[in-house]
Amino acid sequence: MKVVWRDIRAARNTYAVLYAACRQSGYQLDISGSPDGDVTCYSLNSINEPQFRSEIRDAPGITIVGGPHASACPMEVSRYADYVIVGEGEKTLPRLLDAIRSQSTDPVPGVATREWYTPSDHTVLLDGYPCFLEVKGYLEISRGCPHGCAYCQTPRLFGRRMRHRSIDSIADSAKRVSDARFVTPNALAYGSDGRTPRLDRVESLLKRLSAMNRIWFGTFPSEVRPDWISDPALELVQRYTAGQKIHFGAQSGSDRILTAINRGHTRTDAEEALDLCRSHGFLPIVDMIVGFPGEMAEDLEMTMDLIRSIIRHGKVHLHYFQPLPGTPLAGADPTPLPPDIEKAFGSLALSGKITGYWMEPERRFLSIPRDNEDI
Known part of the structure; x- marks a missing residue:
């Protein structure tokens, strides 16, 4: 399963953090200038969110959106994204990728879709994840x-x-x-x-x-x-x-x-x-x-x-x-x-x-x- 990170300037440090978290869980999160592969991940704030709505809605693969705007307005974002991560992503994103890969239909804690939202069941322990790996931040x-x-x-x-x-x-x-x-x-x-x-x-x-x-x-x-x-x-x-x-x-x-x-x-x-x-x-x-x-x-x-x-x-x-x-x-x-x-x-x-x-x-x-x- 090919998973990519949509390159957005305001989210580059988030990419460094989640790249490291995904690597720990066996996923390679390569950066891309457009939707690509099986899954494309986005992190949006309230300023740049309008710029990406159409792209996310029309993306050919599965879309996952997180970040400050998605966390504050998950049901709004779920109208055009397949999955919305609400809150911290280090544990939630790999969990969601596991569910997508196994084609599980069970709700994932910390994730919203058009049909359901399950609150997160954890708070991230910072020492459980490196600040960054090869992708510096x-x-x-x-x-x-x-x-x-x-x-x-x-x-x-x-x-x-x-x-x-x-x-x-x-x-x-x-x-x-x-x-x-x-x-x-x-x-x-x-x-x-x-x-x-x-x-x-x-x-x-x-x-x-x-x-x-x-x-x-x-x-x-x-x-x-x-x-x-x-x-x-x-x-x-x-x-x-x-x-x-x-x-x-x-x-x-x-x-x-x-x-x-x-x-x-x-x-x-x-x-x-x-x-x-x-x-x-x-x-x-x-x-x-x-x-x-x-x-x-x-x-x-x-x-x-x-x-x-x-x-x-x-x-x-x-x-x-x-x-x-x-x-x-x-x-x-x-x-x-x-x-x-x-x-x-x-x-x-x-x-x-x-x-x-x-x-x-x-x-x-x-x-x-x-x-x-x-x-």
Whole structure:
């Protein structure tokens, strides 16, 4: 049985993870630029999902779709895909491939079809699977997040309890690469419950890897929270890593908005994090979101004021709020940006002070082909 992975840029690290999981179960998951073979696997997010609906529906073989969008909207996706994986895929995908190969009609836990959905019967033990094998990716060190931000899919996909890969397991995968870059909801939360730092465990990880890798920690894709940035934390990063940047999410300059989205920190936390980064010689790169539902002119002005403060010594990565399925804010209407604010962001982008996207997705992704047919 020939099984392929549809090459989608946003899902390349997922491919590295599932390639390794499938290899452990005896399946070769080759990459392909189009549907191919007996089974084609996809991982979709809510931005790129419309681009692939027709392709999946018309694919000649069996189609399996997973990823954040499929996990949040399994019955919608099952209208055009043969099978939908809901949640984590390391154990579920090989199980499903076993069922397809044996032509079993029994429901597979963690899988939905047009006819049935059976909830998953497990949570992935990270040490049970390598971060990657021949197909290289990032070192995933943790999953789950206890904070439950209202716009974020992470705790809905992976739970509110943090799970960590052991240092031995991480080091085993790190032997395959020269540069160690990490996937985690909060790099400084490694080894902790996600609410109280365990910097001793962070140091143990960094010390072990520093003997064999250049380490990039606290930068994409292993950002940190502003309320976790401290003198001892930054001293650890300075001691063991190669980077001179710290990437953290402030999200809004308005405490009213931060409370509404259940962010769990204040504007003051972000301002103190900025000062700490600068005092230790790090370039702060700060995630901000505009257009939150209910965002008023005064909230936006406070966000603009914080952005002005950040770009004096750092950079901003800007996003326009998008309601993601499966989150508390799914279906909420973004607040349109005034034209003068959009113009200001454009000027800042031209000067290199901000990156990202600050317009509605309908305008942002006009270049992406979309399938508007009823399925």
